[in-house]
Amino acid sequence: MHQHFLQQTIALASDNVQQGGGPFAAIIVKNGQIIATGGNRVTAGQDPTAHAEITAIRRACKDLADFQLTDCILYSSCEPCPMCLGAIYWARLAAVYYACNRVDAARAGFDDSFIYDEIVKPPAERHIPMQHIQLADAVQPFQDWDKLLQKIRY
DSSP states (O other): OHHHHHHHHHHHHHHHHHTTOOSOEEEEEETTEEEEEEEOOHHHHTOTTOOHHHHHHHHHHHHHTOSOOTTEEEEEEEOOOHHHHHHHHHHTOSEEEEEEOHHHHHHTTOOOHHHHHHHTSOGGGSSSOOOOOOOTTTTHHHHHHHHOSSOOOO
16 A cells, blocks of 8 residues: 555656656545645745645645644655654654655755754754844743643644
């Protein structure tokens, strides 16, 4: 079954290239049924977050009217990048299966190893420096959230 869905992601990724997108695709399956698909539309849509996995997650969440996909499996034509990995964890998918890995992607010009390298560095030492500025009321939104009686935790 996993090979079947992965084969579909490869076909979708090739189709996506023909439609002006990147060579990546993803499918989200629930109870053996495809509930969402996504193709990489970064350059086509001028959106650096429009990776196949993110697009599929957004569609699945909208279709299921839920921000968690705990009963779903994601199939991707390639190992998810760090951004997509974060989205996968936030969506709480049950499992992920992929066809190509990050080495295959790097050989094709999609090398995300620099992001993995950056994540472990202290924020001020990253290629894009990040500075923590302390403000007296910075935690106010968290305090407001904590006081809410009716909230949806995630």
